[in-house]
Each structure stands twice: as C-alpha cells, then as structure tokens.
Amino acid sequence: MSAAARISHPPLQGSQLAMGTLALSLAVFMNVLDSSIANVSIPAISGNLGVSPQQGTWVITSFAVANAISVPLTGWLTMQFGQVKLFMASVLLFVLSSWLCGMAPNIEILIAARILQGAVAGPMIPLSQALLLGSYPSAKSSMALALWGMTTLVAPIIGPLLGGWISDNYSWPWIFYINIPVGLFTAWATWSIYAKRESVTRAIPIDKVGLALLVVWVGALQLMLDKGKELDWFNSGEIILLTVIAVVGLIYFIVWENGQDHPVVDLSLFKGRNFSAGVLAISVGYGLFFGSLVIMPLWLQTQLGYTATEAGKVMAPVGVFAIILSPIIGKILPKVDARRIASLAFLGFALVFFMRARFNTEVDTVSLLIPTLIQGAAMSMFFIPLTSIILSGQAAEKIPAASGLSNFVRIMCGGMGASIMTTIWDDRGTLHHARLTEATGYASPAFVQNMQTMQQAGMPDQAAYAVLDRSISVQASTMAATDIFYMAAIIFLVLIGFVWLTKPKKSSAPVDAGGAH
Known part of the structure; x- marks a missing residue:
C-alpha cells in the first residue's frame, strides 16, 4: 500500500477537508463500534436465537478472526483496485453485511454474516488512515492522526452504552441496522470528495x-x-x-x-527481536483485554442481574482516560523510552485485574467502575508505545508489511482470547459449582437453616432447592470469573519481561495511534 499512498494529490481545504475528515472518521467509528457494541448484547442475542451465552460469543469471535485474516490482504487489494474504490467497496459491503446480521433468523446465518462483515471491515481501518493523511499537508499529519485515533477511542465508550440501550429498549438487530444510514452517508461523502483522488494501480501477484x-x-x-x-x-x-x-x-x-x-504475510519480520517480542506482548495483552470485555458484561447480566444498559454503563468509562491521556502519551513518546511507558501500561492492567479478582456477588457499581477507569489509562500507554517498538528499526518499505502482520496477529489473538477465556470461565464455574455443592446436604447446618427458612416462608421443597442451586451457580460463576482475572493479572506482569527484550531505535514511521480497534 505504500506505493499507492505516495501518489501526489494536493491537500484538501475548507469544507471538503471537514467533510472528508468527518466521512473517514465515521467509517472508522462504525467499524470499531461494531467490534464492541455486540459485547453487552450477547445475552439478548443468544436468548432470542435459542443458544447459550457461550455460543453467543461466536458472534464476536467470528468477526474478529475474519477481520484479522483480511488485514494482510489490504496492500494487495489496494494495488489491484485503488485506495478509493477499495474503501468504497469495503464501506458498502459493510452496510450490506450489517443488514444481513440484523435479518439473521438463526445463529448460523448471523455468524456467516458476521464473518462477511469482519472480512470486508479489514481494509477500512488502514485505508481511512491513508486517505486522511493524504487530505492534510504533511506538516499537519500529526493532527490528522490524532483526530483519527480519537475516533477509535470514542467508539469503545459509546458501543456498550448504545448496544445496551438498544437491546433493552428495542431489539438486538438494531445494533446492526444503525450502521446502514451511517455507512451510506460515509460512502456518498467519500465518493463525492475522493473520487478524483484515486491511487495508481498495478497488477501484482498474490x-x-x-x-x-x-x-x-x-x-x-x-x-x-x-x-x-x-x-x-x-x-x-x-x-x-x-x-x-x-x-x-x-x-x-x-x-x-x-x-x-x-x-501473504512476511514471516521474516519475526527474525527481528523488536518485532517478535513487541508483537507477542501486544497480542497476548490485547487477547486478555478483549477477553475481559466479553466476560465482564456476560457475568454482570447472566449472574448479577444487570440489564444490558446497566452493563454498558459499567463498561463504557474504559475510554475516558484513554481519550484524555493518548495525546499526552503521543507527545512525550519521542522523549521517553517506549519500554518504560509500555511497562506502566502492563502494570496498570495488572492492577486492574488484581482489583477485579477481589470481586464478589455483592460488588457495588463504584467498585466495578474504578478498575474500568484505570483500564482506560492503561490503554493509552499500551497501543502507541508498543506499536512504536514494533515498527522501530524497520526499513521504510517494510513498514506496511510490519504494521499489517502485527495487526493480524493482535486481532486474531483478540478473538481467540475471547474464546479461551469464556471456555475457562465455563470450566472453572463447573468445578466451583461441584465443590460448593459438596458442602450442601442435611449434614450442613447452613444448608438446613436455609431450607427451613424457605419452607417456613411457604416455599415448596423443589422451589427451595432451585433457589439454593441458583445461589450456588452465581457464586461459582463469580469465583470462576475472579480466577480468570487473577490469571490475567499474573500474565500482564510476565509480559513486562518481553517488553524489555526489545531495543527501541529511532523510527521515521508515523505511529498508528488507533490501535484500539
């Protein structure tokens, strides 16, 4: 994509620049929003389609994996069709796949539509960045990247809130239908402004x-x-x-x-210590982070009785400090060792998960919100420094391949992290349920007392057993979630060691500030 990106077009000005920036930002917003909006809607989707919440998470993981696979193809597709045509096709197909997601009558068709949606979304992020950079004078490229990166940080705040509100007040298909007017406006605005700013194309083998x-x-x-x-x-x-x-x-x-x-992917990049250690750190860290974004709303809704809107309110503040701190981190990064900032990020994540590992069934909303806010601060120190480390020392012609491969591995680890964490959660929940059940029975004074209390209240034995079983299930599921949080905290501390295996060098490549998608 680098050759295409270097085609000389004069910067946009005035209303065209404003409209172009808005259109490209909306495309990114729509894309990133769709990777977070479904998280709090999984119980509603799975309940409506008659599958378990664990099967419902396939709606998230299928999108992530398809997205990861399509990212390395962006360079080849750009050379074949041009930046503008490919971006337009990506946006319009995203609209079509969003409509198919909303119309899906069963989980199989929904997953197929999400795979299509993830695949066509892959080129949208890097192309929006390339088109935006080409719209501004080179002296203002940092401002353009800051505007672009801000969009990727706002979407994770709005996604859970919007997804929860729609699920509670309308129906889950509308979390996908809202992409249709946004996408159509984006396509119209992009074509009207960028149609004559197409990049050169040439046939290259795939x-x-x-x-x-x-x-x-x-x-x-x-x-x-x-x-x-x-x-x-x-x-x-x-x-x-x-x-x-x-x-x-x-x-x-x-x-x-x-x-x-x-x-398709240049595996020789892994021979570089900065690249391999940096990609490992950012990918495993992102897998843990993304997995927690799936586990938390599921636990809140299926076990603690939160509505989708309430769960969205708990998850939304994750972007607050990320928005405030990201520009500051971007400004001080050239003056500070990136490994120090990345290490602070991992320490922040470890603190967040240690705090969550202390949660219980009586946890209050404030206790839930504090680690979520801290997690936003950790995010601001996570993507930018690690991307800088990964791209440092790379030759200019290797930057697009290095960025594409690192994003492929990171996004793939996000989807797999969600799958692994939900599986561990289920397994640990079953184990804790079995252990807690062993402590019940008429040999247990607490069990006898609870049964007598419910019987005296006029509850039949079968109903009393059901109430106790539900109480045990909630406790077991909570203990399983805290097991996962504790494990994640330990892994984040271990990842600091991989950060310090790198040796950052000066890189002339602009840092992708929008790694949060």
Whole structure:
C-alpha cells in the first residue's frame, strides 16, 4: 500500500477537508463500534436465537478472526483496485453485511454474516488512515492522526452504552441496522470528495496457496476453540480433526510463506527481536483485554442481574482516560523510552485485574467502575508505545508489511482470547459449582437453616432447592470469573519481561495511534 499512498494529490481545504475528515472518521467509528457494541448484547442475542451465552460469543469471535485474516490482504487489494474504490467497496459491503446480521433468523446465518462483515471491515481501518493523511499537508499529519485515533477511542465508550440501550429498549438487530444510514452517508461523502483522488494501480501477484492455508489453519483453530466445550474437547472426533487441520495447516503455511517472493504475510519480520517480542506482548495483552470485555458484561447480566444498559454503563468509562491521556502519551513518546511507558501500561492492567479478582456477588457499581477507569489509562500507554517498538528499526518499505502482520496477529489473538477465556470461565464455574455443592446436604447446618427458612416462608421443597442451586451457580460463576482475572493479572506482569527484550531505535514511521480497534 505504500506505493499507492505516495501518489501526489494536493491537500484538501475548507469544507471538503471537514467533510472528508468527518466521512473517514465515521467509517472508522462504525467499524470499531461494531467490534464492541455486540459485547453487552450477547445475552439478548443468544436468548432470542435459542443458544447459550457461550455460543453467543461466536458472534464476536467470528468477526474478529475474519477481520484479522483480511488485514494482510489490504496492500494487495489496494494495488489491484485503488485506495478509493477499495474503501468504497469495503464501506458498502459493510452496510450490506450489517443488514444481513440484523435479518439473521438463526445463529448460523448471523455468524456467516458476521464473518462477511469482519472480512470486508479489514481494509477500512488502514485505508481511512491513508486517505486522511493524504487530505492534510504533511506538516499537519500529526493532527490528522490524532483526530483519527480519537475516533477509535470514542467508539469503545459509546458501543456498550448504545448496544445496551438498544437491546433493552428495542431489539438486538438494531445494533446492526444503525450502521446502514451511517455507512451510506460515509460512502456518498467519500465518493463525492475522493473520487478524483484515486491511487495508481498495478497488477501484482498474490500468493493464493498461502492465502488458502492462512484461512484454513486460522479458521480451524478458531472453530476448535469455539466448539471445544460444546463437543467435550478431545473426546470428540471433530475437535481432534480440527486440531490436526490447524497444526498441519500452520506448519505448511510457515514452510510455504518462507519460500515465496510475494508472501501473504512476511514471516521474516519475526527474525527481528523488536518485532517478535513487541508483537507477542501486544497480542497476548490485547487477547486478555478483549477477553475481559466479553466476560465482564456476560457475568454482570447472566449472574448479577444487570440489564444490558446497566452493563454498558459499567463498561463504557474504559475510554475516558484513554481519550484524555493518548495525546499526552503521543507527545512525550519521542522523549521517553517506549519500554518504560509500555511497562506502566502492563502494570496498570495488572492492577486492574488484581482489583477485579477481589470481586464478589455483592460488588457495588463504584467498585466495578474504578478498575474500568484505570483500564482506560492503561490503554493509552499500551497501543502507541508498543506499536512504536514494533515498527522501530524497520526499513521504510517494510513498514506496511510490519504494521499489517502485527495487526493480524493482535486481532486474531483478540478473538481467540475471547474464546479461551469464556471456555475457562465455563470450566472453572463447573468445578466451583461441584465443590460448593459438596458442602450442601442435611449434614450442613447452613444448608438446613436455609431450607427451613424457605419452607417456613411457604416455599415448596423443589422451589427451595432451585433457589439454593441458583445461589450456588452465581457464586461459582463469580469465583470462576475472579480466577480468570487473577490469571490475567499474573500474565500482564510476565509480559513486562518481553517488553524489555526489545531495543527501541529511532523510527521515521508515523505511529498508528488507533490501535484500539
């Protein structure tokens, strides 16, 4: 995409610049919003379509994985069709897939529509950034990036609030239908302003075998993680087959890509210590962060009785400090060792998850909000410094490939992190439920007292047992969630070590401030 991005067009001015900035920002906003708006709506979606909340999370993971796979193709597609045409196609197909999501009559069609939505969303983020940079004079490129990055931080605040409000007051399909007017306006405004600012195109080969292998092994791995619990893991022939396909596909993919002149992803980048350690830190950290964004609203709604709107209010403040601090971090980053800022981010995340590990069934809203606010501060010190480390020392021609590959791994780890964390949550919940149940029965004074109290209130034995079982389930699920939070806190502390394996060097590449998507 770098060659296309260098085509000389005069900067936009006046109303055209304002309209172009608005249109491109709305596209990014719509894209990022859709990766967070569904999180608080999963109980409503799964309940309406007759599946479990764990199966409902496939709506999130399918989008993330399809999005991750399409990101490395952006450069090739841009050279084939041009920035403007590809961006227009991405926006219009996103509108179409949003409509299909809302119309889905069952979970299978909804997941298929989300896969399409994630795939067409991939080019939208990098292309919006490239078009925006081309709209401003080079001296104002930092301001353009700041405006662009701000959009990616506002969307995670509005997403949970809007998703929760729509789910409670209307119906879940409207979380997808709201993309239609936004997308159509964006497409019209973009075409009217950028139609004559197309980048040059030229035919370049694409590694079809590498692309097919990428889809096969990533798809098989995600299916294995999503369906493992439902099919009893390796007691299922289907899970064993998916695992074999994923492992063999990955091995063939690595061997094939290393022998290609035009690989889908440039795996040679992993030979650099900055790149490999930086990508590992940002990807695992993002997987834990994204997984918590799925677990928290599910726990609040399915176990603590929160409405979708209330859960959205708890999750929304995550972007407050991110918005306030990101411009400050961007300004001081050139003067400070990026490893120090990234380490502070991981310490912040560790503190957040240690605080959440102390939650119980009686937790109040203020106690829920405090770590969410701190998490926003950690976010501001997470994406920008780590992206700077990953791109540092890269040759100019390698920057697009390095950015694309790091984003692919990060987004893929986000989807897989959500799958793994929901599976662990379910397994630990079952374990804690079994242990708590062992303490019940008429040999337990507390059990006898509770039963007698409910019987005296006129409750039949069967209803009393159901009330106690529900109480045990809530307690077990809460204990399982705090297990996950404690584990995440420890992993964040370990990741600091990988940050300090890098040796940051001066990089002339502009830092992608919008890593939050």
